[in-house]
Amino acid sequence: DVVVDFIKTYADKTHHGKEEDILFKDLSEKKMTDEDDKLMKELIEEHVFGRSIVRELVDSKNQYVTGDMTAEKVMLEKLKTLVNFYPAHIKKEDDIFFPASMKYLTNQEQERMLNKFWDFDRTMIHSKYQSVVLELNKAFSND
Secondary structure: OHHHHHHHHHHHHHHHHHHHHHHHHHHOOOOOOHHHHHHHHHHHHHHHHHHHHHHHHHHHHHHHHOOOOOHHHHHHHHHHHHHHHHHHHHHHHHHHHHHHHHHHOOHHHHHHHHHHHHHHHHHHHHHHHHHHHHHHHHHHHOO
16 A cells, blocks of 8 residues: 555656656657657656556455455566566656756756746645545545
8 A cells, every 4th residue: 555655646646747747748849859759758658557557556455455365466466567667767767868858948948847846746745635634534424
């Protein structure tokens, strides 16, 4: 549960959210090289892949909790997939795409983007814990 929460909240909603909703959106309006455009689309596909693995991990955990002991093997496979996937994905972003993408943005655009990132982070924490409170209210209202 802790791993899934971290991946969903930090890796996907916060990190990937900033990329997809801000960086990639802004870059999609720029004339990028075919190579950089292809890499951005590949990163988006990898985000989709990561989300699908996390969904499968959650599904297998739910099956395990309800008594399906064979789901333990699936959970371990999905965790291994994530352990192998994320370091390579992060390296591709940090070492290749992010440095290359900065040539498409002026200093002012980069500054505006950084401010958007800060705003995104500030609202994310509120969104996260609002959903926690809503889930707890649902859980306790069923008692």
